[in-house]
Amino acid sequence: MNKKALIDGLNEDLANELGASILYMYQTSTATGWAGEELRELLTPEITDEMGHAIFLADKIAALGGKPTTVPRQHASPKDVKAMLKFDLKLEREAVEGYRQRSIQAEEAGELGLKIKLEEIIMDETGHAEKLERILRGM
Template sequence: MSKEALIEALNKDLANEYQAIVMYTTYSAAVKGSARLQLVDFFQSEIPDEQGHAQYLADKIVALGGVPTTTPAPVPSAETPREMLERVLEAEKKAVEGYSARSEQAKEAGELGLAIQLEDMIVDETGHYEETKKLLDEWS
């Protein structure tokens, strides 16, 4: 993969991180009913990780000679708490898959520091995925 293609892929990842920040912020504001007691803190607790990922990606894109996107990927709409958790689960799964592919591409491009950092982000996103899955599995 060329450096340009790697920068382009990292910019898609960055747009997805901004999406995650907007998604967690919006869902935590919008969630209603008794689930609100659980989910406000759950959604908001994910935001610092995603902000850290976005900052890392933006810094790396500039270091590679690119221009970081400022536009989040669109946030899927969700009405009920279950729908919100389902959308979150999909997004976190996509993040794990994306960073798994990106880490391999970074290795191929000789960017070992980036590859290792992306592996660390896979750990974070896997944690987000698993916590969401546990909530959703027993959701009534």
């Protein structure tokens, strides 16, 4: 595993985190009705969770000698609250899978501190996904 492939992967994760943060901000501002109020309560703290992940990744990319991206992944959010939640659940699952691969790359590159931090982020994203699943099961 070369360092460039790891940096490229981390930059992909960074674009995803920036995109998720913006998406959740958009959804908390535009969701309507009682379900929308609940979505707002659920997603507001996740805006800063995802931005925190983005800050970690940007610092790490720079520390590895790379250039952190400033371009977020673009999402077109569904309008309906239930569809928003399903969309977000898909993204959270993708994030878990992406970080699982990245932690393997980090280990192969001898970056054990990074691997451990990526596993902590996996815990956060798993928590996000489980919350969304629980809500969707009751809708």
